[in-house]
Structures are given as C-alpha cells and as structure tokens.
Amino acid sequence: GEAVPASQRGSWTSFLKSMTSFSGDLSSMTAPPFILSPVSLTEFPAYWCERPELFAAIADGKTEEDRAQAVLRWFISTLKGQYTSRNESMGSEKKPLNPVLGELFYGVWPGSKASPGVTTLLVEQVSHHPPITAYRIENKEKGLVLTGHSAQRTSFSAGSIVVRQVGHAVLTIGGSEEYLITLPRLRIDGLWYGSPYIELCETSYIAASTGYLSTIEYKGKGYFSGKSHSFKATLAPPSGKGQPTAVEGLWHVSSKTSKGVPFHDVTTPKEEVTVADIQEQEPFESRRLWSAVAKGIRSGDFETASKEKTIIENEQRQRRRDEAAAGTKWELKHFKHIDSDPVYERLGKLFKANPPTEDFYEFLGNAPEIKVPAA
Ligand code: 0T9
Secondary structure (H helix, E strand, C coil), rough: CCCCCCHHHHHHHHHHHHHHHHCEEEHHHHCHHEEEEEEEEHHHHHHHHHHHHHHHHHHHHHCCCHHHHHHHHHHHHHHHHHHHHHHHHHHHCEEEEEECCCCCEEEEEECCCCCCEEEEEEEEEEECCCEEEEEEECCCCCHHHEEEEEEEEEECCCCCEEEECCCCEEEEECCCEEECCCCCCCEEECCCCCCCEEEEEEEEEEEECCCEEEEEECCCCCCCCCCCCCCEEEECCCCCCCCCCEEEEEEECCCEEEECEEEEECCCCCCCCCCCCCHCCCCCCCHHHHCCCCCCCCCCCCHHHHHHHHHHHHHHHHHHHHHHHHHCCCCCEEEECCCCCHHHHHHHHHHHHCCCCCCCEEEEECCCCCCCCCC
C-alpha cells in the first residue's frame, strides 16, 4: 500500500499475516513504527466530553423526553471524536499505546458561558491483559455523572479487524435518573493499504430509567444512504407516552429528524480536555509515564521509542513478579470491581441486552483535586 513507507512494507505484511491467525488481544502485538500512535488508550475516555456544552445541556431538559433526546444528541456527537479523530490528526487510524495496569489520566473542561459547570475526567487502567479502562466524568454543577469501562474483543474477518466492545456506561442525572449506554461494534478497514479507518456497524442502545429507549443502527458505504458513517436512530417513549422520534444522518457530520428538524451537528470545533503539565503529573499519569516513548514516536526516533517502551514493560513485569512473590495483588486506586451491574441488568431488559448482565467498576469517591486552569 502507498501509506506504508517502503522500508516497512515487509514488516506491515507480516504484521497483517500474523493478525489473520490471531484472535484475542491485538493491543499486545508489535506493529511497525509508521502505524504507532503516541497516545495511550487511557486518554480515549476524553472523547465522551469534547462537546461539554452538549453534555451540560442534558441536565436542562424540562421533560423526560427532552432529556432522553439530549442524551442521544450528546452521544451521537461524541462518535466523530471517538472513531475518526486519529484519521484527522494523524492521517489514519493508529495503534494506541497499550496502557499499563494502574495508569491514570486526569483532565478537566473548565466550563464557559456556553457550557456551564466544570467537567472533570478521571481514568484508570484497571486491567493490562486484556486492556480494560475505567472512567468517570462529572459535571457537579449540573448533577451529571458518567461512569463506565471499556474493553474489546477483536477478531479478523475478510481482511478487516472486527472489534466487539465490551463494557458499558451509565449516565445519571441528579443522582436518580439513569441511562444505560451500550457501545457499537466496529470494523477496521483499509488495513491492506496501510491506512486503517473505522466503520461502525450493527446496533447500540441507550435505555433510560424513565422508560425511553434509543436504538441506534450503524451502516457504512452501500447501505441506507450509500455513505460511510451513516446511522439511523429511533427514540421510543414508554408505551402510552406519545410517538417515537426518528433521526437519520452521518454521525461524523450532522443529522435531522424525520420531520426535517436539525438534530446534531459536529462540523463546529470541539474542545479538547485540559491536563496538568507533565512535570506536575504523578509518575503513573499517562502523559508523564509515556513521555519518552511518545517523544520518540512523534520525532520519528523509533529506536528510542522502542527502548523506552521496553523499560516500561520490564518494570511492569518485575512489579507483577514482586507481587506474586509477596502474595499481594495490585490495588485499584479509584474503582471497585463488581461482577454484575444492577443498572445494566434492570435497564438492559428494555432492549433484551445480550449478555443479560455485565460487570462494572464502581467509583470509590476519591477524586483528586483538579486544578481548574485560569481562563
Ligand atoms: C474506546 C475506541 C476504542 C476504545 C479503541 C480497536 C482499537 C482499540 C480500542 C474502541 C473508545 O471509546 C473508542 C476507538 C478506537 C479503538 C482502537 C482502534 C484500533 O485500531 C485499536 C486496536 C487495538 C489496534 O490498535 C489494531 C491494530 C492497528 C494496527 C490498526 C490501526
């Protein structure tokens, strides 16, 4: 492929070959330098709030239907960042840095007139193999909390990587109204040419404790509208409470309701999360932990990047050995693992969730103090 530097063509081909015979945790496979991203997966939960005004607006909905609609609008508006932003910033999808157990990422959106309230982000890598990332996003002033975790099961099919997302998120408004959010399946195409990109497929749901249910269907080129990144969503009220609302469009651009009313629009700039300067971060905070590796990748010095990565990996192995020898276990800092999430079990019934139960990482309530940068 053209996107692959001539000197890395051989290693890209063998990487693809080993992937076809591999199922499980792709994150631990060694990939050629041109496809490496300098950003760790622990940063990805920030995509949930890069339009903090849409998040804040959820709390302003006057009726149950208004709020369910605002949740759907915010959710759809996050997809562009979640699934196309590496293509925009780095030219293609890239392989993120594989987080270490206990890696942390803290951030903040300071708020503005358009997006009232300070929104804080707290992320912890709660498993290394397979990678599992737990996160919590809160806008206290608006009474909004999003808690979730993210893991993936990957397989290879017809030249593409198919990623089933494992994990879910729960959004609460005012501590009582709850929304269970499930995540779409994704396909990574364009691998052969060395320019991978994501297409979303199948269906995801947002089920509310008020009985409202959003069903979101994803299609790529050649379906509904024939365009990539197409979706159709239906927001259905509980029985006897009015008519469903249908929305259709391109999740990375905009959409309209079936009545022609504009629904979401992500053509305007987003707001990236603010994090502390690296010198002020704790050793396990993502950007500090990976700084030497990231610098190597960014500057094209892959020898240094790989050496620094090996240092981190060896240190991790040593830690695990020490724990095993001492008979101790790594303690999570901000979350407690529970085997089944009662919110998932209850609200999952609205769309016959499969599996009917899922585990969860409960927040321990110990958020660090976040310094809000001066405007
Ligand atoms: C949760 C998101 C997730 C994480 C990434 C599949 C993937 C790791 C998981 C699902 C976020 O909310 C949304 C976006 C992108 C997803 C990543 C894309 C990707 O390629 C990686 C996997 C593990 C790879 O790195 C595959 C190998 C690589 C060479 C292809 C570019």
